[in-house]
Amino acid sequence: MNRTTGILIVIILLSIGFNIALWFGNTSNPTQIKNTPVVEKTTDKTATKTSSPDSLNTQEQTLKQDEELPSNLNIAPLRRLLKNGEYIELGRRLRDALRVLPNNTELLLMEAEFIAKTQPLSEAILNYYSLLDRPFDPNTHKYIQDKIDELSSHGVLQLQKSQQWDMLAQFMEPLFQRVPDNKTYILTLAEAYGQQENFSLMESVLASLDELDPQAITLKNQMYANQQRPANTSEFLPTTQDRSNSSKQTDSVALIRSRDHFLVDITIEQTPVRLLIDTGASITALSARTVDRLTEKYDAEFLGVFQVSTASGVIDAPMVAFRELQLGKFTFSDLPVIVLPSDPFDEAEGLLGMNVLRAFDFKIDQKTPALQLRQF
Numbered sequence: 001m002n003r004t005t006g007i008l009i010v011i012i013l014l015s016i017g018f019n020i021a022l023w024f025g026n027t028s029n030p031t032q033i034k035n036t037p038v039v040e041k042t043t044d045k046t047a048t049k050t051s052s053p054d055s056l057n058t059q060e061q062t063l064k065q066d067e068e069l070p071s072n073l074n075i076a077p078l079r080r081l082l083k084n085g086e087y088i089e090l091g092r093r094l095r096d097a098l099r100v101l102p103n104n105t106e107l108l109l110m111e112a113e114f115i116a117k118t119q120p121l122s123e124a125i126l127n128y129y130s131l132l133d134r135p136f137d138p139n140t141h142k143y144i145q146d147k148i149d150e151l152s153s154h155g156v157l158q159l160q161k162s163q164q165w166d167m168l169a170q171f172m173e174p175l176f177q178r179v180p181d182n183k184t185y186i187l188t189l190a191e192a193y194g195q196q197e198n199f200s201l202m203e204s205v206l207a208s209l210d211e212l213d214p215q216a217i218t219l220k221n222q223m224y225a226n227q228q229r230p231a232n233t234s235e236f237l238p239t240t241q242d243r244s245n246s247s248k249q250t251d252s253v254a255l256i257r258s259r260d261h262f263l264v265d266i267t268i269e270q271t272p273v274r275l276l277i278d279t280g281a282s283i284t285a286l287s288a289r290t291v292d293r294l295t296e297k298y299d300a301e302f303l304g305v306f307q308v309s310t311a312s313g314v315i316d317a318p319m320v321a322f323r324e325l326q327l328g329k330f331t332f333s334d335l336p337v338i339v340l341p342s343d344p345f346d347e348a349e350g351l352l353g354m355n356v357l358r359a360f361d362f363k364i365d366q367k368t369p370a371l372q373l374r375q376f
Contacts, residue, residue: 073097075106082110087118105140112147120316121155121304122174129178151304156188158303158319162336162355164283168192170307180208187215194223238330238359238375248374251328255369258347262364264371266352267326269298276345277364277371281353283308284325285338290349291320298322301334308338315341327356328373 078097081090094111101107108131116124128148132141152175159168169192176185186208193202202223209216255277256263262277271294273286291300300320308317318339325332335355343349361374 073101073104073106075110078110082113082117085117087114090114091118103134105136108134109140109143112144116151116304117302119305120171120307121151122171124304125151126174126178152184155304155306158321158336159306160191162283163195163358164306164336164355165192165195166282167306167308169196176205183209183215187219190216190219191223194219195226197227199223238327238332248376249330250372250374251330252365252368253328253371253373255364255371256347257369258345261345262369262371263348264327264352267324268294268322269324271297273349274347275350275352276348277357278351278353279357281351283336283338283355284351284353285317285340286350287340287343289343291339294322303336306338310340317341325356327352328371330359330373330375332356332359 078090078093081087081093091114094107094114097107098104098111112124112127112131115127119127125148128144128151131144132148136144155171156168159165159171169189172185172189172192176182176189179185186205190202190205193199193205202220206216206220253264256265256274258276263274264277265272265274267273268286273290273294275284286294294300300322303319303321305316305318307314319336320339321334321336323334325335325337337350340350359376361376363372364370365372
């Protein structure tokens with residue numbers, strides 16, 4: 001019995017030990033399985049909690065920057081650069097500022113002014129049109145539209161008065177393409193073509209209007225009638241201090257012979273300027289150095305940058321107007337002149353073009369030599 005009892009006791013103890021082992025195993029394994037998803041969830045939540053605040057902080061900082069920097073933006077130095085004509089430095093600073101604040105209204109409007117001073121006028125106006133597509137407030141949109149109207153009408157007026165029909169056509173073509181239903185653009189471009197007797201292009205542009213449109217009919221009649229008239233009149237008529245009764249004023253202006261050319265001395269704002277007579281130039285031109293010299297004392301009205309055909313090709317040239325230009329006893333007021341990047345001739349500071357000479361029945365006396373002028 002004792003032996004049997006001992007064996008039973010051993011078996012019972014082994015069973016109890018085995019069960020205890022099984023119990024510990026069962027309790028430890030579920031804990032691991034149970035904890036695994038908890039850790040994963042905790043990790044996911046931790047990742048969400050750590051990434052979201054960073055992302056939100058970045059967005060808040062960006063929004064804060066966009067909201068606060070414009071109020072702290074000092075536009076005055078940029079305006080000084082624009083006023084002083086320091087366009088290279090202004091362009092650099094504008095690029096840097098717009099890289100940080102690409103949607104800042106003040107910077108975009110300043111850039112538009114900068115473009116109007118340095119790029120062809122048509123491109124400046126097209127840039128203003130692109131600004132109209134932005135979600136600005138109504139007052140800003142009105143300001144932009146007013147600038148478009150001001151720049152386009154002023155440019156057209158100056159080119160019409162000086163009879164620069166080729167330049168006017170080049171100026172109007174991109175504007176007409178941008179706003180093909182603008183009646184003013186249609187009529188102006190058609191006139192520019194008609195004045196050059198390019199009637200097929202004139203008719204093509206006017207086809208955008210109703211065939212019974214009274215302004216279109218009047219313009220066509222005028223253009224076809226102009227074929228019978230001499231194209232030697234000018235909107236810029238000179239004045240003279242001569243009080244004689246003769247309605248046809250005359251003058252003889254001494255010339256300087258220089259090889260195969262003739263030079264003439266004129267005055268701009270009471271300052272002597274020597275020009276090369278160029279009957280092939282449609283508009284009078286001054287070198288940039290001469291304009292700089294004149295504007296040290298006198299103001300010149302900036303009219304815009306236009307594409308001009310020269311002996312070296314087509315260039316983008318600023319157009320300005322001085323208050324007074326005098327040839328002999330004849331005085332022209334607010335006459336547009338083109339600014340050339342360099343002197344056109346060794347001894348000349350510019351070219352005397354047909355926007356001055358077409359006001360006269362003129363001839364060059366090569367013997368004297370002299371420029372004989374008889375006002376139309």
